[in-house]
Amino acid sequence: MRFGVFYVLECPDHDFSRAYREMLAQIGYAEHLGFDEVWLAEHHGSEYGSMPSPQVAAAAVAQRTERMRIGIAVSNLTFDWPVRVAEDYAMVDVLSGGRLDFGVGRGYQPGEFRNMGVGDRQAVSREVFEEALEIVRGLWSRRPGEPFFFHGRHFHIDGVSCHPMPVQRPTPPVYVASISPETFDLVATLGCNLLVTPTLMTLPELNRLVVDIKRRLIAGGRDPLSLDFPMNWQIHLAETTGEAVRDAAGPLSWYYRNVLDLVPSGPDVPRTYERYAELAAASEEAGGLTLDGLRESGVVYVGDPAGLATEIDALHQETGLQHLICWMRFGGLAHDKVLRSMELFAEHVMPLFRDRPPVVPRALRDEVAPVW
Template sequence: MKFGLFYVLECYDGKYEKAYNEMLEQIQYAEELGFESVWLAEHHFTAYGSMPSPQVAAAAIAQVTKTMDIGMAVCNLNFDNPVRIAEDFAMVDNLSNGRLKFGAGRGYQPVEFKGLGLEMKDTREVFWESVDIIKGLWYNDTFSYDGKHYQLENVSLTPKPVQERIPFYLAAISPATFDIAVEKGMTEFMCTPTLMDMNELKKYISETRSRMIKQGINPSIHMNLQMNIADTQEQAIKNVEKEMARYFDTVLNQVPGARGEKAAESYERFAEVAQEMSGPVDVKSLNEAGIALLEDPDTAIEKLEDIEKYGITSMSNWFRMGDMEHRKVMKTMKNFARDVMPYFKPTGKKTITQ
């Protein structure tokens, strides 16, 4: 299993320049520590995330790193024209010398759709047309398309991606999306324990993987997980109690149905989770449910080995959550790289200079 970083880049104080610079410093340090990827999330209009154009962040990251893959987790395909998305990320693939990993989702926060002047109906239809178009433009010299929402005639990208085939991950966090991944013949998908706890998520991953293998597909599965590593579980929980409470208070106020309105069709599960998690955030319970990994190194290794058994091929470690202080992010990155990551390297345990 390979390890990377993940960012929504919450920014509650509005000091975006500082947040971006700290992120770039963390990513450069992560590459030195041996992390193999970084994954970025697109969000709009709230402190929950400050990367409305993750392709811009990806282009910047490409210039300050040499080896790390640069992943999207995710690009929201309902928010822009798919031709522009294909163009932008073809540029990123060129600027990074072929290090792009593309993850796609359909978005879920009502405030984002409203701010962009969009409705939350037909998002699945638009999403899958966008998937077809982006892949068609990347993998063909010219591409035409006649869909319900988009029509193209003999379009050719300039530039073309460097990679012959850019890895294309489907964000799957609900049971319905896992089923769709199989139906659509996807070969890569990404998941995170949010709408399901870890045990339920592992069940769906296992079932989905088995169904894909029966179709002749050995899927690449990426997981994203909030994480903190310390000398003891108690210290790891203490390290992030404030930040995780802040994060969940923020995100649960943004999901469909959170403000009393009726959730749009196909988003009902988000509203159910918001209701289930109403009230004070219990970080210890979230850790016990596997929604986060807040542990000492030995226990973290044990839990990650169990996750790996389900076919997880890569993981993005969500160290910077709830607008966590820069120094704390750097410390837990170092702890993980020194005490956990070497056990998942074929060369065995390594020592990182203090």
């Protein structure tokens, strides 16, 4: 099983210099503790996150680490020119010696589309996203210097080549973030893997979703043991549950107040974003803004290491989880608390699962037994 850390890099006090220093220090410490990877998120123009260019952060991380893979969760392909995206992340792959994991999405916050000058794209973001991803993958998979051509509804590329080319061939691994069935179909077509999170749904709902998607992919010919769905989970550990709750209550409250204000909602939800509005409304109706509600529904794990180990064991059996991303710095949580949570995870949780082999989800074992 693989383990990572994740950063949106919320900065409630606007001391961005401190936030960046702490993030880089935490990433270096995570590598020292044995975490396998770090994932960086792109956001624009709000309190929610302060990493508008994860490619810049990834280049800095590449020079401060030696072993960890550097994941992007995600690059919002609807906000930029896809040739530039391909070039920037190819450079990250080169600088890191081939350690890039490229996570992509189409964005979901209406304010971000407006901030980036592409407000009219949100209604057609799925189309823009699919074309942009095809262009990035196409540029990366060519021979060095070989021109690439593409003509779609939103982008036209005539004889462009990517300089530099990624180290990893044919391309760095591609992960797609999604909560919508339409994107699941795209994932099945492209042979990618999914990035998933319970942030806007309960953990049991996410588990059912993951099992259903894996069922569809297996039916389409995918090897059931190759399906890698990294799960990004907000986690805070302390020696006791009471201490963990005291640490996390304020930062989590701040985070969820912000995210629910930014999710598409109301009568004018852009087309294809209805699922986001439904999940946000359900979260509020279920009392999801309280720490008790978040913990009971499994949206977050706040507690001691032994309880987390029990939860991970259940996820491994129920969904085939083999890749957990730990979102430990959320809502401006104090630096020392984040470091201690990482230490407890590395000491008491990681060793229990490091050598666990991949498994087929429990609900699918009878279904796939004849073919694996």
